[in-house]
Amino acid sequence: MSPTDDGTWVDESDWESTEFTEPTDDETAGPPPVVAVVGRPNVGKSTLVNRILGRREAVVQDVPGVTRDRVSYDALWTGHRFVVQDTGGWEPDAKGLQQLVAEQASVAMRTADAVILVVDAVVGATAGDEAAARILRRSGKPVFLAANKVDSDKGESDAAALWSLGIGEPFAVSAIHGRGVADLLDAVVAALPEVAESASTRGGPRRVALVGKPNVGKSSLLNRLAGDERSVVHDVAGTTVDPVDSLIEMDGKVWRFVDTAGLRRKVGQASGHEFYASVRTHGAIDAAEVVIVLIDGSVPLTEQDQRVLSMVIESGRALVLAFNKWDLVDEERRYQIEKEIDRELVQLRWAQRVNISAKTGRAVQKLVPALEGALASWDTRISTGRLNSWIKEVVAATPPPVRGGKQPRILFATQATARPPTFVLFTSGFLEAGYRRFLERRLRETFGFEGSPIRINVRVREKRKPKSR
Structure with missing residues (x-):
């Protein structure tokens, strides 16, 4: 018995030796559209997400603020694939309410293809709900209102209000019981594009996020890039609550730097602002195609650095590592940095790395070729024929390890998507994680992919049912 990617178990001994059939359109389509579920704390967002998924994935607790960051899950409804994004609720802080509501909604507007606003129908519309609704009305995205906690016909009037x-x-739903959720989902999938809008938007300047822990030099670097030797073309703002994106010309090419000003955390700010910073970080990464993670080279790597890097890796964006403050790095510190990279960033050997000083301008010009190289890798596609010829050679030299007395075979391989390069292997058995890492290393050795993550998914051939006579 072997587990498949979705956690089910199949009996390999019952499989027949049959020819592989070509993957379906679902296997080779582009990234699915994204549906963001937003709302105040404790209105039932995570419960609704679990109901949409048909399984318990999102953490549910009767305490506001359990979900702090946005978490994405793959979902399927009436044959339509999409990603549902569970978002952290804004905290009911009278001073920061408007700002946090605006930020949560603006991030959803920029990164999702549709938005579900969840409101507690029993409580009714609050000031926070009204603020979110005002922003979402201006978004231009399909917005659906889920009036939650309508457990019976008696609550229909609450929803109508x-x-x-x-x-x-308002769609009168009960996330906990499932009432009315099917009607809501029917309307949502009818409004979704086949592929995520962000994936099909290839025109215009390439989008860059500049992220990192506080005081690492993000503002200094942005100012350096927009200095005398390079010119800011102009600033682009959306609605009044949207972050401002800077269009900066470097080496004769215009780049769009997405705003990350909210990352800076001031002393004495409440925990709600830490959440605000986390939302801004996620939003900047999701809105970008390539991310420059700025790291202070003069001090040891921190947990905050690792956390930001984890966000980028999970997002699947192209990556450039920029070690800043190199003017403060002596010979001993350089030796320590190499040791830290070998020890703590071993899984990021593929990332482009540039040692810079935003203060003095040292090596800042090297960022442009690093960004271009990372994006070229991120956009790369390998033809199915070339990929399968390569797989055949690699497997012949180094077969997959035996599992349960049987050696799995790779029947067919295809690149499902680029941005990031995602490969699907159709196999006769489960491939160990170590062998997948081996294949990733060999892919990089042969095809490059410097600066881009690679994803390898395995589809185990399901056992065939005996034909009825």
């Missing part, structure tokens, strides 16, 4: 929010018909 939410027409006042001005974002269309």
Whole structure:
């Protein structure tokens, strides 16, 4: 018995030796569209996400603020693939409410293809709900209002009262019981594109996020890039609550730097602002195609550095590592940095790395070729024929390890998507994680992919049912 990627178990001994059939359109389509579920704390967002998924994935607790960051899950409804994104609720802080509501909604607007606003129908529309609705009305994205906690016909009038929010018909649902959720999902998938809009947007300047822990030199680097030797073309703002993106010309080419100003944390700010910073970081990464992670080279790597890097890796964006403050790095510190990289960034050997000083301008010009190289890798596609010829040679030299007395075979390989390069291997048995890492290393040795993550998914051939006579 071997586990498949989705956690089910199949009996390999019952498989027949049959020819492989070509993957379906679902296997080779582009990235699925994204649906963001937003709302105040404790209105039932995570419960609704679990109901949409048909399984318990999102953490649910009767305490506001359990979900702190946005988490994405693959979902399927009536044959339509999409990603549902569970978001942290904003904290009901009277001073920071408007700002946090605006930030949460603006991040959803920029990164999702549709938004579900969840409102507690029993409580009714609050000031926070109204603020979110105002922002979402201006977004241009399909917005759906889920009037939650309508457990019976008696609550229908509570849901009807939410027409006042001005974002269309309230869908009376009970996330905990499933009532009305099917009607909501039917409407949502009908409005979704086949492929995520962000994946098909290839025109215009390439989008760059500059992220890192506080005081690492992000503002100094942005100012250096927009200095006398390079010119800011202009600033682009969306609505009044949207972050401002800077268009900066470097080496004759215009780049769009997405705003990350909210990352800076001031002394004495409440925990709600740490959440705000986390939302801004996620938003900047999701809105970008390539991310420059700025690290202070003069001090040891920190847990905050690792956390930011984890966000980038999970997002699948192209990556450039920029070790800043190199003017403060002596010979001993350089030796320590190499040791830290070998020890703590071993899984990021593929990332482009540039040692710079935003203060003095040292090696800042090397960022442009690093960004271009990372994006070229991120966009790379390998033809199915070339990929399968390569797989055949690699497997012949180094077969997959035997599992349960049987040696799995790779029947067919295809690159499902680029941005990031994602490969699907159709196999006769489960491939160990170590062998997948081996294949990734060999892919990089042969095809490059410097500066881009690679994803390898395995589809185990399901056992065939005996034909009825």
